[in-house]
Every structure is written in structure tokens, then in C-alpha cells.
Amino acid sequence: MSSPEWKPIAKPSYAPVVVYPTFLQTLLSNLFKDLRLEWRSKDAINAMLFFALLVAVIFSFAFAPTPEEARQMVGGLVWVAVLFASIVALNQSWARELRNQALDAYRISRASPNALFLGKAIGNFIFVSALELVIAPLFIVFFNLRALGSTTALILVFVAGTWAIVINGTFFGAMSLRTRSRELMLPLLLFPISIPALVLMVNVTTAVLTGEGATRRPLDLLIVYDIVFTTVCLLLFETVLHAE
Amino acid sequence: MNKKLVFFALVTLGLLLYALIQSLYDAPHEETMGDIQRIFYYHVPSAFVAFAFFFANLLASLVYLKNRSPAADSFALATAEVGVVFCTIVLITGPLWAKPVWGIWWTWDARLTSTLLLWLIYVSYLILRRFSSGGQTPVLAAVLSVFGSVDVVFVYMSIRWFRTQHPQPVIGGGEGSGLNPAMGYALLANVVAFFAFSALLVWLRYRLERSRQQLDELHALAAERGSINAS
Amino acid sequence: MPRNLLLAYAVTWIIHGLYVVLLTRRAARLRREYEELKKPGSGR
Numbered sequence: 001m002s003s004p005e006w007k008p009i010a011k012p013s014y015a016p017v018v019v020y021p022t023f024l025q026t027l028l029s030n031l032f033k034d035l036r037l038e039w040r041s042k043d044a045i046n047a048m049l050f051f052a053l054l055v056a057v058i059f060s061f062a063f064a065p066t067p068e069e070a071r072q073m074v075g076g077l078v079w080v081a082v083l084f085a086s087i088v089a090l091n092q093s094w095a096r097e098l099r100n101q102a103l104d105a106y107r108i109s110r111a112s113p114n115a116l117f118l119g120k121a122i123g124n125f126i127f128v129s130a131l132e133l134v135i136a137p138l139f140i141v142f143f144n145l146r147a148l149g150s151t152t153a154l155i156l157v158f159v160a161g162t163w164a165i166v167i168n169g170t171f172f173g174a175m176s177l178r179t180r181s182r183e184l185m186l187p188l189l190l191f192p193i194s195i196p197a198l199v200l201m202v203n204v205t206t207a208v209l210t211g212e213g214a215t216r217r218p219l220d221l222l223i224v225y226d227i228v229f230t231t232v233c234l235l236l237f238e239t240v241l242h243a244e
Numbered sequence: 245m246n247k248k249l250v251f252f253a254l255v256t257l258g259l260l261l262y263a264l265i266q267s268l269y270d271a272p273h274e275e276t277m278g279d280i281q282r283i284f285y286y287h288v289p290s291a292f293v294a295f296a297f298f299f300a301n302l303l304a305s306l307v308y309l310k311n312r313s314p315a316a317d318s319f320a321l322a323t324a325e326v327g328v329v330f331c332t333i334v335l336i337t338g339p340l341w342a343k344p345v346w347g348i349w350w351t352w353d354a355r356l357t358s359t360l361l362l363w364l365i366y367v368s369y370l371i372l373r374r375f376s377s378g379g380q381t382p383v384l385a386a387v388l389s390v391f392g393s394v395d396v397v398f399v400y401m402s403i404r405w406f407r408t409q410h411p412q413p414v415i416g417g418g419e420g421s422g423l424n425p426a427m428g429y430a431l432l433a434n435v436v437a438f439f440a441f442s443a444l445l446v447w448l449r450y451r452l453e454r455s456r457q458q459l460d461e462l463h464a465l466a467a468e469r470g471s472i473n474a475s
Numbered sequence: 476m477p478r479n480l481l482l483a484y485a486v487t488w489i490i491h492g493l494y495v496v497l498l499t500r501r502a503a504r505l506r507r508e509y510e511e512l513k514k515p516g517s518g519r
Contacts, residue, residue, distance in 0.1 A: 168391075179375045188368055188371060189372065193392070196401070203409065229394070236387050236390065243384060283479070287483070333486070333490055341479065343479070441491075449498060459505055459512070
């Protein structure tokens with residue numbers, strides 16, 4: 001006797017069809033989550049703003065620059081203020097993931113680690129850029145500034161420079177998560193690594209504000225710095241996320 | 245193992261004494277600077293060691309990231325610690341030499357700034373190792389080592405560019421100044437002696453770290469056994 | 476001998492000496508911990 005033939009059963013119509021989000025969708029969803037959370041509380045942005053302002057005021061009193069000195073100094077001053085203020089945002093950015101074990105859930109999920117990383121980095125970039133847009137007029141007023149050099153160079157240096165701080169800052173923020181003195185560890189790791197970028201950014205900014213000095217070469221170097229470190233961060237983030 | 249160690253330690257001691265005699269007596273007297281120039285025989289070899297060990301730390305970190313071997317991690321830690329010791333010596337002997345000869349303690353040129361930054365990166369690496377909790381320390385440290393190495397390249401390039409815009413007084417005779425061959429021999433003696441000494445230190449530190457790793461395992465086993473007995 | 480030369484050499488050896496002392500103390504501490512563990516008592 002022959003065995004009965006097994007016919008394939010049609011898939012029931014109620015079986016769910018699972019579609020996993022793409023990299024871009026995950027990235028954007030992370031980004032908008034951060035933006036939304038920050039917009040609702042406005043914690044970081046207020047703290048950052050006030051901090052940057054304080055730095056500017058303290059430096060003015062400490063150095064009491066004449067208008068010519070101010071023009072030489074402001075390049076450095078604005079980036080110091082932005083760097084210190086960014087630490088506030090960067091520290092908070094990862095702390096938020098620890099609540100309710102959101103980060104652990106992310107680690108177990110199929111979502112790409114780099115989507116989380118880039119989403120956070122872009123979010124931080126937007127926050128710091130917003131900070132810069134607000135304090136720039138303040139600095140212009142305080143120090144009677146005018147861009148004597150190329151405005152394109154100024155815009156480029158702010159984009160490239162902010163990215164340099166933010167990409168490494170976001171990475172070291174993740175690294176600092178499971179260390180003691182987490183808030184101290186981030187600047188401790190970030191500052192030495194950022195020094196070359198800082199030298200370049202400050203120089204281009206000063207060159208534009210004083211109208212003297214080259215901007216092409218340092219901008220090129222800064223962009224190379226951005227590309228190299230973004231690549232290194234993307235290559236190593238998964239390792240850091242899954243550490244332990 | 246211990247006999248080899250003692251033998252190597254004795255050889256190193258001999259090399260160091262020989263090198264010391266070379267640098268203080270046999271090496272020729274420098275005309276312009278005088279005897280203060282002899283700091284060079286300690287300053288330069290220490291710099292070589294510091295940079296070489298930084299590179300060794302990078303290699304060990306890459307190996308660790310590849311295969312997670314505890315031996316690679318121990319080696320990375322050992323080279324970082326010994327490297328920072330030598331780098332500190334470079335940063336102290338340098339200004340001690342520069343002040344009487346060139347009139348300034350320090351200048352922000354490419355070489356000195358890179359060395360200072362090397363020291364900062366070494367120290368931040370060691371602080372990270374001390375402050376991070378538990379199992380993921382080696383991974384995080386290895387990642388930081390990669391970042392630090394990439395950064396040193398950029399520091400050198402960016403400061404060199406910066407110095408073309410803002411020239412500074414040059415300490416140490418600039419890049420590629422000539423060397424008297426008799427001085428070269430004393431320098432070589434010290435380089436060999438200090439590399440032997442630093443290798444000895446790394447060996448000791450490496451063994452210490454491996455012992456600590458094994459001790460941690462024993463602790464974990466004892467705790468496990470203890471909790472099994474208690475239940 | 477110039478003062479800074481003496482200072483430089485002395486500082487070098489002091490720093491190396493301190494590091495070696497640090498290592499020896501660490502080694503002694505590890506050895507003590509190991510002896511503690513070997514004694515049949517220390518699981519909780």
C-alpha cells in the first residue's frame with residue numbers, strides 16, 4: 001500500500017508577516033526619539049546654553065581683551081565654550097538609554113548597532129549646532145566681531161568642527177557608560193583625542209575673524225580627521241556596545 | 245623562569261652601568277653647550293622606548309580585539325605602564341636640558357606637543373583601565389588604544405601645519421641635525437641599555453598581570469565553591 | 476657637573492626606582508592573597 005500523499009498546506013491568512021526595519025529606518029527612529037525627548041524636557045539645551053555663556057563671560061573678565069586682542073582670542077574662546085558645553089549634552093545622551101534597560105534591549109535586538117550610534121551622533125550634532133546658532137550672535141555682540149575672511153570657510157569649519165567633537169564624544173560617551181565617575185571619564189577621554197581637531201578649528205575660525213591666515217589646508221586636514229575618526233567609530237562601536 | 249629573569253636583570257644592570265660610564269666620561273665634551281648636553285644620552289633613548297612601547301601597545305590591543313587573549317591584554321597593560329614611566333622621564337629631562345641651553349623650558353612645536361599628547365593618551369588609557377568595572381575593561385582599553393594611535397598621527401600633522409603659520413623657537417637643534425660619531429656610540433650604548441631595562445620591566449609587569457588574572461579566577465572559583473557549600 | 480645634568484639623571488633613576496618598588500609591593504600583595512586563598516577556608 002502506498003502512503004498517503006502529503007500535500008503542502010496553504011499558509012493561514014492570519015500568520016503575521018514580519019518586516020524588519022531597514023538601517024535607515026532604525027537610524028531615523030533613534031534620531032527622532034532623541035530629538036523628541038530633548039524637545040520635551042529641554043534639559044540639556046538649557047544647561048549647554050548657560051554654560052557656554054558663562055565661559056564667555058568668565059574669559060572676558062579673566063583676560064579683559066582690547067578689541068584687537070578679542071579678535072585674536074575669540075576663535076579659541078568659542079570652541080572652548082562649545083567643547084565644554086557639549087560635554088553636558090554628550091553625558092546626558094547615553095544616560096537616557098540606561099533607564100528601563102533600553103540599551104540592553106537594543107543589544108539583544110536585531111537592530112544594527114551603528115544605526116543607534118549614528119542616530120545619537122546626528123542628534124547630538126543637531127543639539128550642539130543649535131547651541132552654536134544661539135551663542136554666535138551673542139559672541140558677535142560681546143566682542144564686536146565681523147567676518148573679515150571667507151564666510152564659506154566659517155560655515156565649513158563649524159560643520160566639520162562640530163562633527164569632530166560630536167562623533168568622538170558620542171563614542172566615548174558609550175565607552176564611559178560602565179565606568180565609575182562616568183561624567184568625568186567622558187571629557188578625560190575626549191579632550192586628548194580632540195586636540196588636533198581643536199587646533200585646526202580654532203585656527204580656521206581665527207583666520208576668518210581676523211582676515212589673515214590660510215584656511216584651505218587646515219580645513220582639508222579637519223575634514224580628513226572627520227572622515228578617519230567617523231570610520232574608526234563605526235568600525236568599533238559594535239565591539240563597545242557588546243562589551244560585557 | 246626565575247633564573248632567566250635574574251640573569252637578564254644582571255645583564256641589564258651591566259649594560260646600564262656601562263652606558264652610564266659612556267655618557268658621563270667616554271662621550272666627548274660638547275663645545276657649545278658643555279656637559280649639560282649629556283642629558284641627551286638619557287632623554288633620547290627614553291623617548292625611543294616611550295614611542296616604541298606605544299606602538300607595542302597598539303599591536304597588543306589589535307591582537308586582543310582579534311582573539312580576546314588575556315595574554316595580549318596583559319602585554320598591552322604592561323607596555324602602557326612602562327611606556328608612561330619612560331614618557332614622564334622624557335618630559336622632565338627635556339625641559340631640564342632646554343632651560344640652560346636654549347633659555348626656555350618648553351615650546352609648542354610638533355615634537356614636544358606630540359610627546360606631551362602621547363603622555364596624555366597613555367595616562368587616559370591607564371585611568372580608563374582603573375575606572376572601568378569588571379569584565380569589559382580589556383575591550384574598552386584596546387579600543388581606546390586604537391583611537392589614541394590614530395590621534396597621535398593627527399597631532400603631529402596638525403601641529404606641524406600650525407607651526408608653519410606661527411613659527412616658534414626650535415629646541416634640540418631642529419629636525420635632522422648632524423651627530424658626532426663618538427656621541428653616536430654613547431647614544432647607542434644607552435639605547436641598548438634602556439631597551440633592555442624597559443624589556444625587563446615589561447616582563448615583570450606582564451608576569452604580575454598574568455598572576456593577577458589567575459588569582460581572580462581562583463577567587464571566582466573559591467566563591468563558587470563557598471556558595472555551593474553554604475547552600 | 477652641571478646641576479641640571481645631575482638632576483636629570485637623578486630624577487630618571489628615582490622614577491624608575493619608584494616604579495620597581497611599586498611592582499614589588501604589588502607582587503607581595505598578590506602573593507599574600509594567594510596564600511590566603513590556598514588555606515582551606517575562604518569560600519563564604
